[in-house]
Each structure stands twice: as C-alpha cells, then as structure tokens.
Amino acid sequence: MPPLGLGVDLGGTNARAAVVDTDTGEIVAAHKEPLRDRSPPRVVEVVSHALREAASAAGVDLAGVRSVGVGVAGQCLGATGVVLNAPNLAWRDVPFGEMLRTAIGVPVRLANDLSVAAWGEKRFGAAKGIDDVVLVFVGSGVGSGLILGGRLHDGAQGVAGEFGHVKVRPSRPDTRPRRCGCGMTGCLEAYTSGMNVAARVREEVAAGAPTSIATLAGGDLSRVSASLVDDAYRGGDPYARALWEEVGELLGTAIANLVTILNPARLILGGGVLLGCPALAAIVQARFDAAVSISATTGLSVERAWLGDDAGVIGAAVLD
Numbered sequence: 001m002p003p004l005g006l007g008v009d010l011g012g013t014n015a016r017a018a019v020v021d022t023d024t025g026e027i028v029a030a031h032k033e034p035l036r037d038r039s040p041p042r043v044v045e046v047v048s049h050a051l052r053e054a055a056s057a058a059g060v061d062l063a064g065v066r067s068v069g070v071g072v073a074g075q076c077l078g079a080t081g082v083v084l085n086a087p088n089l090a091w092r093d094v095p096f097g098e099m100l101r102t103a104i105g106v107p108v109r110l111a112n113d114l115s116v117a118a119w120g121e122k123r124f125g126a127a128k129g130i131d132d133v134v135l136v137f138v139g140s141g142v143g144s145g146l147i148l149g150g151r152l153h154d155g156a157q158g159v160a161g162e163f164g165h166v167k168v169r170p171s172r173p174d175t176r177p178r179r180c181g182c183g184m185t186g187c188l189e190a191y192t193s194g195m196n197v198a199a200r201v202r203e204e205v206a207a208g209a210p211t212s213i214a215t216l217a218g219g220d221l222s223r224v225s226a227s228l229v230d231d232a233y234r235g236g237d238p239y240a241r242a243l244w245e246e247v248g249e250l251l252g253t254a255i256a257n258l259v260t261i262l263n264p265a266r267l268i269l270g271g272g273v274l275l276g277c278p279a280l281a282a283i284v285q286a287r288f289d290a291a292v293s294i295s296a297t298t299g300l301s302v303e304r305a306w307l308g309d310d311a312g313v314i315g316a317a318v319l320d
C-alpha cells in the first residue's frame, strides 16, 4: 500500500475529506458532506463522519493515522488549532483543532485554506519542486498562500498571507467605503472578491447606474456575477469598464506589491474571478506590469493553479 495521508477541506457550505497518496498526490478516496448546521459541535460531527467514510473507502484505520490536516476558509492559529475568524462559518475563536482531535482521537493540524492549497500546488501541482511560491486566489473571497524557502509560511501566529485584508484605496471618487466580512473597511477583498463585486453592482444598479449588466442577468439581479461584469465590459459597457479599471488596478497593484516584497520564483493565480474573467485578467496583468519592481520579476513565472478544488484536501493531507 502506498504511503497515505488524510486531509479535510472545510469551506462554508461543505466539508470534504480525502485519503491521499502522499508520494503522488493522487486522491485514493474522498467523501463530501454538506454543512446544514454550522455550529462547531455539528461541524465536528460532519467532519469526523466524512473522515471515517473516506478512510473506510480506502481501507485505512482512522485511529492508526499519524495526523489529519485541515484547511479552513478563515484565519487560523495554526499552532493551537483555534479558528480565529471564519466569516463563512460565522465562527470566532473556535478551538476546532482540539474539538476534532477529541472526536477522532488523532492529532489535527489546522491551516488556512489557501495555505494548504499553496502547499498542495508546491508538492504536486503548478509549483512542484519550487521553493519560493506565492499563490493568489480571487474567487468568492480573496487570499494568498506563501511558500518561502521551501516551507509553508504561516507566520508567528499562523495568520500570515491574509492578502484579502490588506487595505487599499480605490481610485474612483464615487466608490463608497465597503465593509469586509472580517469587520474592517477598506480591505482588498471588499472591493475585488466575486461576492463583493456582485453586491456592489446590485447596489449601484438599484441606485440607477446605467449599465447593461441587469439585462445580461435577465432582469434578475440575484444572477449578477463577476463574469457578467466581464461580459458587459467586453460588450463596451461604460459602467463595467469603469468598474473593471478600478478592480483591476487594485488587484494588479496589490499582487505586484506582494511579488516586490517576497520575490517568488512562481506566482500561481487561482479562483473564478481571476481565471474566469479574461477582460479583468488583462487589466490586472497590465497594472501588475506597471507596478512591480522589475528586479523581482527576473526569473518569475506565472502559472494558473493546476489542482483546482482538490488543492485544499491534497495540501491538507500532506501538511508536515
């Protein structure tokens, strides 16, 4: 039997557990369950059950494994297993690592979902064999995962890489300050994540902004999304153009600053907003090129994430 590891991807709507071949990154067995009730004790039950199902499908005795890795969509104190803040789960200061360890009788290692995704990409994906890696994800949320000197960099408290919560200053004079899911205002995520872009467009359309986006959404504002803004942009819609110029500048400049500071050999881009909105991606690229320190781009290569939705469970299963 190959060497196996167990990983969990804990998002806001589902928990997915997988048994992974730690030599190849191949998922041997996986089990996904919806989170109907997000209270911590219920989530512990769901995650424990998902782990038992995945382990049993792979013929693994859960009690015999060395540890279980968990990637959580939120800020985690990696060393203590405490989830500080997970807006999608409505959790603050939840000792999830300890609760899960008690439930399954196996040590638990907790990390931010994008940290484990970056680790998965470093071990088996778009950054295999590369020691200095920055992964930037712009989807429903915004975040990053950092690999520095071959190691996952999670900082003194385990909360490094919270890229969505760096503060930015939008360029348009009519852009209102936006509150972020973390409770602060002015976060990059509040202006650029798919959920926040859609919320902003809905508000501005309701306030009378002239744009074709409502028509593209079939008159149903609940269908407004970043990809519809991208469609409108490519159709020449002036509102979408102004919005994308602002969002693209914020993202391109912030990513350039990250690369200037950390000098990675590989930048990995992921998430539906960055990968599914070609017009926005072109603006991000132009703003990145204009802002990044040239010396930090020598030897830099940019790749799309390879592992997709599997990066989290795979990276979690091979957390050291």
Ligand SMILES: [Zn+2]
Pocket: 164, 165, 180, 181, 182, 183, 184, 187, 189
């Ligand atoms: Zn924030």
